[in-house]
Structures are given as structure tokens and as C-alpha cells.
Amino acid sequence: MKLVLIGAPAAGKGTQAARLVKHYGIAHISTGDMLREEVAKGTELGNQAKSIMASGGLVSDELIIAIVKERIQKDDCKNGFILDGFPRTVVQAEKLDEMVALDKVVYINAPDEVMLARLTARETCPKCGATYNKLFLPAKVAGVCDVCGEALTQRKDDTTQAGLARIKTFHEQSEPLVAFYINKGILFEVDGTKPIDEITKAIVEGLER
Known part of the structure; x- marks a missing residue:
């Protein structure tokens, strides 16, 4: 099973991805975690990404696509994977289409004020x-x-200022992914304001329909 989780910052993608990984026995690929690891190591990529991430922006398509392309070829992805934090733009989604055929896309939706409160x-x-x-x-x-x-x-x-910038970036650059994947017939939406267990249940039911 090859999945993508879409949602604004603090919508619950990471929490749900960790649960789905255990449920289905597939790999969890968090591009945010991968980038933060590069920043911590002080690599060239990390140095490029550091200031962009701190201000709530998105790293370039070229950088993130290269990271994902390499990651999904690893052995732990043979049975499937969950992409959390990628794609974040329609251009990235089109590139992902060239790499792999997705089974489902899950959109975890919640109001901006809820996500900002969670994020901070x-x-x-x-x-x-x-x-x-x-x-x-x-x-x-x-x-x-x-x-x-x-x-x-x-x-x-995860400050208020950076959080507002990240949510604004989501609406401008990532929200168009919803329509992109609806048109492909593989997206379904869950209510991100529900309790964690209820969201997990709704996602599993949606995946197994």
C-alpha cells in the first residue's frame, strides 16, 4: 500500500502516520524529519534548508524530490509506504506520479485556529x-x-509567527493538491478535529473500502 497524507501543519499527519505504519507494516517517510536530520548534521542540504524552514517556507522542489526519489527505493519500502509532508505542491505531485503509482491519498482537514493552537x-x-x-x-x-x-x-x-506563515503557505501551495487527487479519484477526507482514535478508525475504514 502506497499512501500520501495531506494536511496543514499540526493537522495530525505524523500521529496518524505512526499508527498506520504499525497497522499495515509499511514504511513511514516524513520529509520534515529527514530535512531536520540534515539540519542537525550540518550537511550542505541541511544548511540550505535551515533558514527556509525556520521562516515557515518550503524547500525547493528539486531538493525534496531528489530526497524522496532516493528514499522510496530503499528495502523497507518494498511492501509500501506512507508519505507524510510530500508532495506539498502540484509540481511535486506530478513528479511523484512519474516515480510511483499511489493507492490512496488521505486529507486530514481541520480549521486554521485549531491547527495553530496545536502547533504552538x-x-x-x-x-x-x-x-x-x-x-x-x-x-x-x-x-x-x-x-x-x-x-x-x-x-x-512551531512559534505563532512561523505557524501562521506555514498555514498560509499550506493554503497557497499545498491545498491545490486536494483537487489534484480528487480528480484522480484516490483522495478521501477525514475530520482532523475528532479524537485521535476516531481519526485512525476513519482512515482505516476509508483505506479498506
Whole structure:
């Protein structure tokens, strides 16, 4: 099964992708995580992406397409994968079409004010990558990772200013993907304001229709 998750920042793509990976036994490909890893390593790609990501912008199509093309050829993608954070533009979607035939596209939809509130409440473990949200998925001990005990941090692009910019960028550059995939007959929408378990159930039911 080859899937794409679409949604604005903090719509719940990462949370749902992690659950679907366990359910279906397929690879989770988060382009955001991959880019942040490059930034942390201080690679040439990471240095190019750092300032763009901090301001809420999108890295160039050429860079991200090259990363994804290489990633989906790895062994763990043989049984399928979930793309989380790619494609983000119609141009990227057209390039993805040339690489692979998708089975389904899931659009997790929620109002801007909900996503901004979630986004600014997010926390991440810098050691193991676990994610939390003070509003609906808090750590058992405030500020401490449940998994490894590391102190949690907030991403630099999870501020109100950067969040507003990222949501605006989603509407301008990524929202056209909804119509693109509706026209292909492979997209279905779920309500991103529902509880996490209900969203997972709705996605699985949609995938298995």
C-alpha cells in the first residue's frame, strides 16, 4: 500500500502516520524529519534548508524530490509506504506520479485556529523523535519524554509567527493538491478535529473500502 497524507501543519499527519505504519507494516517517510536530520548534521542540504524552514517556507522542489526519489527505493519500502509532508505542491505531485503509482491519498482537514493552537503546543524529543502535544497528547511528566526521559523541546518553526506563515503557505501551495487527487479519484477526507482514535478508525475504514 502506497499512501500520501495531506494536511496543514499540526493537522495530525505524523500521529496518524505512526499508527498506520504499525497497522499495515509499511514504511513511514516524513520529509520534515529527514530535512531536520540534515539540519542537525550540518550537511550542505541541511544548511540550505535551515533558514527556509525556520521562516515557515518550503524547500525547493528539486531538493525534496531528489530526497524522496532516493528514499522510496530503499528495502523497507518494498511492501509500501506512507508519505507524510510530500508532495506539498502540484509540481511535486506530478513528479511523484512519474516515480510511483499511489493507492490512496488521505486529507486530514481541520480549521486554521485549531491547527495553530496545536502547533504552538507541540513538543518533540530531540533524542528519540517522539512527539507530544500539551493540548491532547501530553507527556506523562511535563517536559520529559515518556520513551527515553530526555527533556522535550519545541521546534523553532512551531512559534505563532512561523505557524501562521506555514498555514498560509499550506493554503497557497499545498491545498491545490486536494483537487489534484480528487480528480484522480484516490483522495478521501477525514475530520482532523475528532479524537485521535476516531481519526485512525476513519482512515482505516476509508483505506479498506
